[in-house]
Amino acid sequence: MDINNFPPPFIPLSPILDDGYWAKPHQHKTPSIFDAQYKLNTTSGRAALSIALELCQVTSAHNVLVPSYHCESMVSPALRLTSSVFFYKVNKDTSPDIKDISEKINKQTKAILVTHFFGFTQDLSDIKQLCDKHNIFLIEDCAHAFFGETTSKPVGTVGDYAIASTMKFFPVLDGGILASDKHDVSTITLNKPTLPFQLKSAINSFEKAISFKRLGKRGTFLNLLLSVKNNLWNSIKRSVSGSEKLTSVPGSSEGGFGLDENWINVHSTYFSKQIITRANYSSICSKRQHNYKVLHNALKDLPGCEPLFESSPDGVTPLVYPLKFDNPDLHFSALKEKGVPIWRFGEYLDEQITPEEFPISCELSKTIFQFPCHQSLTQDELDWMITTIKETIKS
Ligand SMILES: Cc1ncc(COP(=O)(O)O)c(C=O)c1O
Incomplete structure (x- = not known):
């Protein structure tokens, strides 16, 4: 079978909308990246990382240290700023190899990205000490770890900046977070998401829930409404040229790993923010x-x-x-x-x-x-x- 031609997953790969998300916003006692003092909602984790590196004033004169176990979206934000990327070794349990990091730090090193792989938070004490000693920005990559504690503090609050990818933990189409306990990132101005993107974000979560039969009888009714909408939309697309732009969503929302300049300075959608606040x-x-x-x-x-x-x-x-x-x-x-x-x-x-x-x-x-x-x-x-x-x- 062609590698790109597998049947769709029989059970959901990521979270699905269900009845648990309609309550009033919860008072959250569980430690998470949301405990950082300053937060900014972006369209994806890679957008948040791009902004974090800009705030660190990374330029072509610098290098950024990134784990050698990575995906493209952890590397492209540094390359976008034309800085060099140096890769450091990770240990078998995915923790950073501190010796290798120390050997790779030089005068041009501006930032180090440390990833809490698969939700297993890393102890950041040694890296934090190294960063403080050499005046290097520490960026916590919490794309896999929205929740938890590290070095006795909520995840995402130890480094200078932290990023999260909310799509991995909540039933949303878009979403990333740039967080910091030290620098006020909440005042950064981002563009508002367009209305089609807002609508698509909400509709997509419902469509996914319906396809996995999560909304009971309401699902059957919504399914009817959505098929009317899809028919209407398809006929508009056939008749209006350039209509594909109206439906565009960040590549990150469609499982791609590339970095799209157009989506870096855009807020996440209202629907996505609501779901994240209302989640238990x-x-x-x-x-x-x-x-x-x-x-x-x-x-x-x-x-x-x-x-x-x-x-x-x-x-x-x-x-x-x-x-x-x-x-x-x-x-x-x-x-x-x-x-x-x-x-x-x-x-x-x-x-x-x-x-x-x-x-x-x-x-x-x-x-x-x-x-x-x-x-x-x-x-x-x-x-x-x-x-x-x-x-x-x-x-
Ligand atoms: C460890 C890690 N960091 C950052 C990212 C980027 O997150 P996003 O897909 O929200 O841009 C990913 C994406 O999979 C990731 O796995």
Whole structure:
């Protein structure tokens, strides 16, 4: 089967809108990046990172240190400012290799990006000390860790700036956060999202919920309304030239990793902001922790597989369940053909990342698959995923 031609996932890869999001905004007691004093809502994590690097005054005279285990959207914001990107090694548990970072720091180093991979927060004490000593900006990449604590503080409040990707934790089409406990980023002026983008953002979340049958009888009614809307819209598109611009959304919302200049200085949509404020954080965290444990107990001893993390410590809100495969090429296709949703973070690394210099990152990139453990999965969906993974491996 063509690698780009797998059937759609049989169960949702990311969170889905359900009845839990219509309550009054919650008083959040769960530690999260929202605890930072200053916040700015952007369209994506990469947009937030682009603005953070601008605020650090990164130019072509500088270099930025980025993990060698990465995706394009963690690198392109620095390249956009024509700075050099130096990659540093990560350890087997994805923590930053402090020795390698120390060796790579030079007078031109302006900022270091540290990623809390898969929701497992990193201890930032040593890196913070290094940054303070050399007058370097520390940027916390919380794209995988909206919730949790690091170095005894809420995630995202230790560094100079932090970024989040809200699409990964909430049922929204768009959204990123630039946060800081030290610098007032809330006053930065961004453009308002256009009305078509606002509408598309809300409609998309409903469409996804309906397609996974999450809205009960209301879903059937909404589905009818949406099919009328789709028919109308398709006929407008056929008759009006240039109408495709009206429906455009950031590439980040469609699963792309590129950085689009046009979406950097735009606020996230009203719908996305509402969902994030109304979400019940403690319920999201406990459901994710529970689902992670269920997956871990079921899959940890599978032959040919090994969990990336031995356990999920208290206080960690996992993004996904990362599992290492001895035979990734064979199993990836087999699982995708059956509709199992899989993320492959860091599948395509920068060409500077060679197995000779960065053996661990190359191995993580090739062998680790991530399975969803988000709050919207039902017990039946979890059971189906576990059974399908087990059967695929055994066969
Ligand atoms: C670790 C990490 N940082 C940053 C980003 C960028 O986030 P966004 O997709 O919201 O632009 C991603 C995206 O997947 C990511 O995985």
